[in-house]
Amino acid sequence: xxxxxxxxxxxxxxxxxxxxxxxxxxxxxxxxxxxxxxxxxxxxxxxxxxxxxxxxxxxxxxxxxxxxxxxxxxxxxxxxxxxxxxxxxxxxxxxxxxxxxxxxxxxxxxxxxxxxxxxxxxxxxxxxxxxxxxxxxxxxxxxxxxxxxxxxxxxxxxxxxxxxxxxxxxxxxxxxxxxxxxxxxxxxxxxxxxxxxxxxxxxxxxxxxxxxxxxxxxxxxxxxxxxxxxxxxxxxxxxxxxxxxxxxx
Numbered sequence: 001x002x003x004x005x006x007x008x009x010x011x012x013x014x015x016x017x018x019x020x021x022x023x024x025x026x027x028x029x030x031x032x033x034x035x036x037x038x039x040x041x042x043x044x045x046x047x048x049x050x051x052x053x054x055x056x057x058x059x060x061x062x063x064x065x066x067x068x069x070x071x072x073x074x075x076x077x078x079x080x081x082x083x084x085x086x087x088x089x090x091x092x093x094x095x096x097x098x099x100x101x102x103x104x105x106x107x108x109x110x111x112x113x114x115x116x117x118x119x120x121x122x123x124x125x126x127x128x129x130x131x132x133x134x135x136x137x138x139x140x141x142x143x144x145x146x147x148x149x150x151x152x153x154x155x156x157x158x159x160x161x162x163x164x165x166x167x168x169x170x171x172x173x174x175x176x177x178x179x180x181x182x183x184x185x186x187x188x189x190x191x192x193x194x195x196x197x198x199x200x201x202x203x204x205x206x207x208x209x210x211x212x213x214x215x216x217x218x219x220x221x222x223x224x225x226x227x228x229x230x231x232x233x234x235x236x237x238x239x240x241x242x243x244x245x246x247x248x249x
Contacts, residue, residue, distance in 0.1 A: 002047030002056050002068070007036050015044055015055055019080045019116075021065045028083070032115055039111060039118055040072030058121075059168070063087055063183040068121060073110050079117040089114045096158055096185040103152040106179055122180060124173040128166060131210040138175065139214055143201060144248040146170060146177040150193035151239050153179075159191040160184070166200050166207055194239060195227050202246060215247055 005015045010033055017023060019032050045068040048058040052065060059066040064079040071078075081090050094112035097119070101109055108120035127142070134142065153160060161184035162169050171178045202208050203220050211217070226245040230238040243249040 002045050004070070005044045005046065007033060007041055007043060010036075010044065014053075015046060017053065018044065018055060018057060018065050018067050019078075021052070021060075021080070021082050022084060024083050032080070035113055035115055036078075039078075039113070039116060041069045041078065041118070042072075043070040044078075045069060045075070059181070061181060061183055063093065064090070064117075069118075071110075071118065073118070075121050076110060077107065077119045077121045079119065081115045090117050093117065093183050093185070096187065097182045099156055099158045099187065100153060100179075100182060100185070103156045103158075105149045105153055106182060122171050122173055122178045124171045124178075126168060127170040127172045127177055128207045128210075130172060131207060131214065134214065136214055139211070140248055142172065142175060142177050143211070143246075144243060146179075146201075147194060147197060147243060147246075147248065149177070149179055150197040153193040154191045154234060157187050157191060158182075158193075159186050159189055160193055160196075161186060163193055163196040164200055166197070191234075192231070194242065195231050198223065198227055198242060198246065217247060 005013050010016050011029060016029055020029055046056045047068045048056045050057050050059055052060050057065055057067050058077055063085050064081050066077055066079045069076060069078045090112050094109060094117055097106055097109045100106040107122050110118040150163065160179065160182065162181065169179060169181050171180055201211055202217060202223055223245045226242045230242050240249060
C-alpha cells in the first residue's frame, strides 16, 4: 500500500496536484477538497503502476487523473477532471459508464460530480502484460468473455472508442477481463466494440502477435469476413460466427 495523504492535509502536500492536474489556483483547490469531503473521501493513497511527477497513480488520460482513495465505500478509484481538459464536467463520462454498468461492463460507478468520478478499484495486471503467462484454454476463456462484454456494449449502444488498442484499456482481475476508461465513449456514433476488439486481438493490434502465437491462429481472411457480416447485421447469429471463426465458439 502506498503513502496515505488525508484529505485534510492535502492542501499542504505535493499530492494536491493530482486532484487538479496540472495545476490550479488556491480557490479551485479548496473547492475540490471540499467536494472530496462531500464525496466521503477521507484520504488519497499514492499507489499504482504509473507515475505522475514522481507520484504513483492508477492512471492518467486526456480528461483526468485516476488515483486510489479511501472512502465511505472502501478503497476505490477516484478520477479527477484535469484543469487543462477541454471538458467542463465529468457528467457525460459518468452517464456512459453508468450505461456500461447496466450491461455488467466496466468498473462500478458509485457517485460523480462536475469534477470527480468515484469508481470501483479494479486491481490486476493489464491483459497485454500477462498474455505469455496464460495457457491456451485460459486465454480462450478470457478472450471469449472480453468479446461478450464488447457485444453487450454494442447492444447497449455504447461505443467505447478505444478498443482498437487494448494496451491500457483491459485489466485482468483474476480470470475476468475488465474494460476500463470510458472517457472516449459515445452513444452518438455507430458502435464498433466487437469489430475493433476482435481486430485488436487477432489482426494487427498491439497484442495480436502474442495471441496468435499462443492460439496458433493464422487465417485472418475468414475472421475479417465474419466481422464484416456482424457489422452489417449486428445480430447474435453473426456474433457467434465471429467467436467460432476466432476459435472461441
